[in-house]
Amino acid sequence: MIDELLKATQQSAFANWVQQSVYPYVITLHAIGLATLVGLLLVIDLRVLGFAKALPLPALRRLMTVVWIGFWINAVSGTMLFTIDAKKDFYSTLFRTKLSAIAIGLILGSAIKSKVLNSVSAQAQPEGDTAWPAKAMAVASLACWIGAIISGRLLAYFTYGDVGVE
């Protein structure tokens, strides 16, 4: 059932259009979205870790809005890229690793925004140090995004861990 759906996706006129007509533009958008999403999260995470402490924590929340713009650029462009190789991607361990890392990275990013940037202590002491759980979340966030980038890049070259793909 799922295999038929994946196959139909790959053979759809939409997938064909993506592959034949707009592919270089879609991967360009995917790279720009990546730089926006992960690049700005990197700035936020570095501040949480204690770099550039003169940056007030609550003011960083505004950057999260742009982070989400980057995310949606990549959710849309990523879905378009998925249609081309639906079956290969779906069964790829690299692809599943990438999506898992993104999911955890998003949860950590939201938690850092609500629990750290928005916290009572951050409001009281915007230029203060953060507690160790906040720093642990920032490290885990960076690890997730580096993992997402690496698995995404490897996905373009290898089909490592494929299950049942001809």
Place this chain on the structure above:
Amino acid sequence: MSTPALAMAHPVLEWIKYTPIGVFVRDSAWAFPTLQSLHFIGMTMLVGVVGAIDLRVLGVARGLPIHPLHKLLPVAFVGFGINLITGIFFFCHDPYVYAFNMSFRLKMLLIVVAGLNALWFQLGVFIDVDKWGPGIEASRLAKVISALSILIWFGVIMAGRFIAFIPSK
């Protein structure tokens, strides 16, 4: 390799192609994907930090003082260093493809333009930067330079992605 320029052996490109770096990247199945991963991580460090400064100057997250944001610039320089080194590895891997590729040439040109644009910011408006504390609006000139910065770096990314889709001749 059908065009005359590519068919002819070029002494400098030929030497680059057979440097240990070129041989290593061509012979290893893992080298290119690993270098690509590093190149994307370097891009994120560079464009992320520069982009955050540009966004602040443009008025997004105006609550951030600009001076401490500039203290993150070493991260951008490390990212640039990673990408310069991995980029040299890509070039050695197949110098003919890159040297005769218009998208690659445009990318190099845009990186130089981005550097000059950053220099303009440094020399033209950076002297005022200490005055731009939390909530202070940046000057019009600073905003123009920052908007250009974002556009140029997105152009660098686009030109980089298009290298593989434009014939080398």
